[in-house]
Amino acid sequence: MIDEKPTYRIMDLDVSERPRERLAHLGPQALTNAELIAILLRVGIEGENAVQVGQRLLQQFGGLRGLHRASFSEVVQVHGVGKAKVAAIKAAIELGRRLTLEAPEERMAISSPDDAADLVRYEMQALEKEHLRVILLDTRNHVIEINEVYRGSLNSSVVRVGEVFTPAVRRNAASLIVVHNHPSGDPSPSPEDISITKELVKAGKILLIEVLDHLIIGQGRYISLKEKGLGF
Numbered sequence: 001m002i003d004e005k006p007t008y009r010i011m012d013l014d015v016s017e018r019p020r021e022r023l024a025h026l027g028p029q030a031l032t033n034a035e036l037i038a039i040l041l042r043v044g045i046e047g048e049n050a051v052q053v054g055q056r057l058l059q060q061f062g063g064l065r066g067l068h069r070a071s072f073s074e075v076v077q078v079h080g081v082g083k084a085k086v087a088a089i090k091a092a093i094e095l096g097r098r099l100t101l102e103a104p105e106e107r108m109a110i111s112s113p114d115d116a117a118d119l120v121r122y123e124m125q126a127l128e129k130e131h132l133r134v135i136l137l138d139t140r141n142h143v144i145e146i147n148e149v150y151r152g153s154l155n156s157s158v159v160r161v162g163e164v165f166t167p168a169v170r171r172n173a174a175s176l177i178v179v180h181n182h183p184s185g186d187p188s189p190s191p192e193d194i195s196i197t198k199e200l201v202k203a204g205k206i207l208l209i210e211v212l213d214h215l216i217i218g219q220g221r222y223i224s225l226k227e228k229g230l231g232f
Contacts, residue, residue: 023039033054033058034051038051038053040088041054057078065126069126072087072090097122097123109140109142110142111141116135116215117217117222120133120146121217124180125181125217125220127183128183130153130182131148131151132148132150132151132179133147133148133180134149134168134176134177134178136176147167149167150163150180159196161200164203165209169209173209176210177213178215179215179217180215180216185218187216188216193225194225194230196214197225201231212226214226
């Protein structure tokens with residue numbers, strides 16, 4: 001009895017199952033995450049085709065968010081994934097991040113917390129430290145730019161109101177939205193978060209730069225302090 005040859009190349013798959021061919025005919029939205037990663041990997045290893053290696057990567061790091069969050073050195077240690085493949089994956093993730101930030105003047109006006117969260121949560125939910133950013137808006141609520149103001153543990157003794165508003169004053173913004181992340185993944189606001197929000201809202205009224213919201217980004221979800229009535 002002759003053993004079947006292990007399938008570990010994309011070319012060993014039926015044409016209808018090959019990720020590149022499926023993408024060309026059906027569009028990238030029709031592919032699974034593992035299939036998209038397989039296109040970047042190009043080939044698998046003995047006993048595993050590229051799709052299976054992609055599935056293993058996603059399982060090992062807990063999905064796309066985990067893979068995004070993992071460092072280069074962590075991913076390159078995975079069996080069958082060398083430096084060139086990790087570089088391709090990390091480059092694709094970074095392009096996706098930059099796409100969300102590109103050409104803010106072409107974006108829709110911010111009309112809801114969801115709109116604002118969509119601009120930053122892809123990247124911020126993967127950050128390992130707390131970052132505080134401000135989304136600057138014009139009189140029509142179009143994004144002017146997004147500025148990072150703080151990085152590290154955030155509390156009322158660290159966050160200076162003037163520093164938060166400096167980019168808004170410099171760019172003559174009409175309003176702003178404050179955003180920071182919780183690396184724990186839980187976006188529930190702390191008493192410090194609420195205290196900082198109150199100070200910023202108060203300062204905004206004096207400076208005539210309205211603080212429209214304060215968003216806290218967690219893993220896969222966020223909280224709007226404005227919607228919760230916390231600090232506003």
